[in-house]
Amino acid sequence: MNKCVITVPASSANVGPGFDSVGIAVSKYLTLTVEEADHWEFEHHSVHLPPVSDPHEHLIYQSALKTAEAYHASLPACKVIVESDIPLARGLGSSASAIVSGIELANQLCCLSLSEQEKLAIATEIEGHPDNVAAALLGGFVITSQLANGEIEWFRKIDQQVEFVVSIPEFELKTDDARQVLPEQFTRNEAAAASSIANIVFVALLSGDYEQAGKLMEQDLFHEPYRAGLIPNYEKIRFEAKSTGAYGTVISGAGPTTISLVGKGNGEKVALHLKSKFPDYTVDCLKMTAVGVQVHPVLSSTT
Template identity: 65%
Template sequence: MSMFSITVPASTANLGPGFDSAGLALNLYLTLHVEKSEHWEFVHESVHLPPAPDASEHLIYKTAERTANLYHSTLPPCKVIMESDIPLARGLGSSASAIIAGIELANQLCELSLSIEEKLRIATDIEGHPDNVAASLYGGLVITSQLPNGDIEVFKKTDAELDFIVYIPVVELKTEDARKVLPEQFTRNEAAKASAVGNVMIAALVSGNYELAGKMMEEDLFHEPYRSSLIPNYSEIREEAKIAGAFGTVISGAGPTMISFTSKGKGQEVAAQLQNLLSSHQVSVLKMDSDGSSVNLDVNNFKAFGI
């Protein structure tokens, strides 16, 4: 029997012009069931997960070990059974959810009593930017900024009356490959224009003006113009989703998945129309996850483990 389980939601990031700062938690989940064991072992029970590597090579274990080492603690051996709804390398935060799960694994096993701010700092150090990890940790729509002194500021909104339609192709796209096509620098004029688009998009999202938010999402200047050629059916999906009633459609994270925002209750209608046109994609309607990562303790087994 498990001592405890950890559940972490998927995420989408950027939302168009909110590059490396805007994220949204979605109701697809990575779940870990943690059991007492004589040695470390990971068991994968999902079509979305590859064969489990040796524990020492597993991202979740390496994250947990790194977290434990930060606090001069040692991880006790466990068997971890993993389930996941989150497809890998599709722009839905699979690595970010694994990082959050690894930090929480160390937090529970080593009794670190980490605050949510400490978890976010560790996750950001590992991931490189806070957008996906903050969404999976906090839940909801999050806007983040890492300041020069290292502090990370987070704004969270959970009352969005929206459906989200994702278009997931069969191909994978590694984040590092999607970053290679981006320019190293922007001129001051280019950066000002791109930031202005992002500012209006965020203001519209927060205020609930989703029609304006959708319009501005599709005006991104930071990354979508450079990545669009890497995304299957990019232009067709944006055009047809708009015709079907979506407010706006953008690349989810680094891609290749795309995501549409539409009014609550209209998602199935938009998804049905787009699925007819996209035989090579899985089209699904998702909701915002408002709660973020969570832990479910089996108190008796947890105490029996001696921690």
């Protein structure tokens, strides 16, 4: 490989009660333009990305190196131009997209020919849970479960009948901080009640009953009640989105972004309404992207 372009979609995790299990790939992207070089170099071409101090501390490099080492391969140096419209620490899978891009970078540089299952296993090990990385890797709506033996089972569906309106505030919320407010344990009754809600939400989504899915996703008991206090305008955004036709609104990942489930063709209307009500937010209408990580070779011109 002399030069290639790697693209990875953003993702929204949980979708209400699918805590650490469910992810949706959405139409914002991280893009790497990769060219072999004498030494490692990262150039950031995005307002969402901080300056690069040490390329060896970069999450993309570290993910690529871990992948290469796992398969006893030597990772050649590259110049990587990074472009992104995924805001950092907002609940749209910025770290997952970086991890998946790093794994794919090593896969290409070292000619590893990794399977989706192998990539997912490495990504989950790095990220700690499979929800965002599975969506970024596979695309679509993905439900995952990491079994006691470490194996990861997953189910994937593409649904073009829905759109997603994200309301993104200006401040960041680190996932670790959002996890600190969660209880360490649930009683059997609490777990059963929370799981029963999740069961209906995802059966409803898979069967196309979006009204029921939207109603129940707002009833999550696993994390939303505990994180709601960290999300400004949480209840107001829910109310305003629903008043304009959204089926339901939940926290995207760990937040602080909220994501509204909307019927196809209605997303722009909901987004415009939310923009008018919350002018300090970035509000976007996104689609579910059917494809996860992609690699496009760049042919060098000859004279």
